[in-house]
Each structure stands twice: as C-alpha cells, then as structure tokens.
C-alpha cells in the first residue's frame with residue numbers, strides 16, 4: 366500500500382536555480398527547513414526549537430512542490446511526498462495508518478523532508494455533518510498532529526505541507542508546535558515571469574526575436590506551471606511548422622491556445 370501512495374526520492378533533481386522569482390520564499394524555506402537540518406546545534410546553542418512544520422500556501426502551479434524538493438536536494442535529504450487527498454480517499458479507513466507509515470519511512474531515511482500536498486484534504490474546517498467519512502478524515506489529521514508532537518529530535522525530519530485552499534483550513538493545525546510557519550507562494554510578478562520564461566527555455570533553440578520581457582508582459586496572471594506549458598506548446602508549433610527554431614509568434618500562438626484551454630477547464634469545474 367505504502368509504495369503506491371508515497372513518492373520517495375533520494376535526491377530530487379531540483380535546484381534553487383530552477384525556481385524563478387520567490388526569492389523571499391526561498392530564504393524563508395532555507396531558514397526554517399534547511400538550517401535546522403544542516404546545523405541543528407545552532408538551535409540547541411541558542412536554546413530555541415526550530416519551527417515544527419512549514420505551510421506553503423498559494424495558487425496551483427506556483428512552485429510549492431519545487432521549493433520542497435529543492436530544499437531536500439540541497440540538504441541531501443530524502444524527499445517523501447504524499448497527497449492529503451490520497452491519504453483519505455485512496456484506501457478508505459487506512460488514513461491514520463498511512464500517516465504512521467509515512468513517519469516510519471522518514472525515520473528509516475533520515476535526514477528526510479516530508480511533503481504533504483493538499484493538506485486541506487485532511488485539515489479542512491469541520492463541517493457539521495457527522496458522517497463516517499468526516500470521522501476518518503479527522504482521525505487521519507489527529508494522527509499527523511500526534512506524530513508531529515511526538516518528535517523528540519526533530520532536526521533530522523522536517524515537514525512541509527502545501528495547500529491552495531488556505532481559507533478552508535482548520536486553524537487548529539496552525540497552532541504553535543504544528544504548522545507554525547506560514548509562507549505564501551503567490552503567482553509570479555512580471556519580473557518573476559521573465560525569469561521563469563528564461564528557465565524553461567534554457568534548452569530551447571530560440572530565434573532572435575524572442576523577448577522574455579515581452580513574453581512576461583503578455584502572460585499576466587500566468588503561474589509558473591502555465592509558463593512551462595506555454596514554452597512546450599511553442600516548441601510544438603515550431604515542430605508542426607517543420608522548424609527547429611522557436612519564434613516569438615510560436616509563443617504568441619501557444620499562449621492563445623493555453624488561455625483558451627484554461628477557460629474551457631474553468632467552465633468544466635464551475
């Protein structure tokens with residue numbers, strides 16, 4: 366069961382350089398996750414506990430997973446990922462056990478970074494209904510909190526959670542000793558978008574007319590994931606046209622196509 370819901374990577378191939386924008390967020394993650402892993406004695410000497418858990422929140426596709434992977438990579442920690450939705454929906458009744466397994470795997474692989482994506486799936490504000498599904502979700506969350514409380518030597522295992530539904534979270538998980546460090550990961554501004562375009566076109570054969578500043582200016586409201594998709598799609602337009610060089614016009618067409626697809630999927634989810 367474990368293997369099917371947990372993603373374990375010894376060294377996830379993501380570096381801080383692969384992340385565009387988010388300088389401030391990167392610093393915070395380094396201070397709260399990397400520093401305690403690399404120099405736990407500093408915290409001992411000063412006599413404080415590093416934050417227990419860090420919560421990254423912001424829209425989808427903005428680099429939350431990348432940040433968690435980069436910090437694991439940087440510290441040579443094993444990256445262990447699990448999605449909140451899988452904890453409760455994949456194997457009904459197994460949520461609490463999966464959480465125990467998750468921490469067991471982390472202890473076997475120390476130092477480790479545990480990344481829990483979609484934490485809202487197990488930590489939403491309580492609804493009034495007393496259905497068995499809710500009870501299961503609650504048991505899963507209680508298990509997570511008790512694992513976090515039970516850490517004696519927290520230095521070797523760090524926990525990062527992520528959500529794009531911060532408003533839905535049960536505030537109980539944000540109490541001191543739990544996810545007590547909040548880091549907002551927003552969509553990139555124009556400068557961030559420019560950097561992300563540069564990152565995702567690194568290996569592309571670009572025509573001289575391609576201008577990252579113009580691309581970034583056009584891609585208002587795009588997430589990092591959207592920008593990556595636009596770059597790939599632009600490459601596809603060049604291939605369809607039997608060219609190896611990707612032009613500005615390909616990016617424009619790609620952007621139009623991806624925007625149209627986004628609107629369609631918005632309508633489906635509405």
Ligand code: ATP
Nearest residue numbers: 383384385425426427428429430431561589590593
């Ligand atoms: P979700 O909430 O949907 O899980 P996320 O915030 O965890 O999303 P990631 O999985 O980190 O997003 O990003 C998805 C992909 O988008 C990355 O693999 C990367 O290619 C690209 N991407 C997102 N943000 C950035 C960024 N800031 N810099 C470079 N690439 C990015």
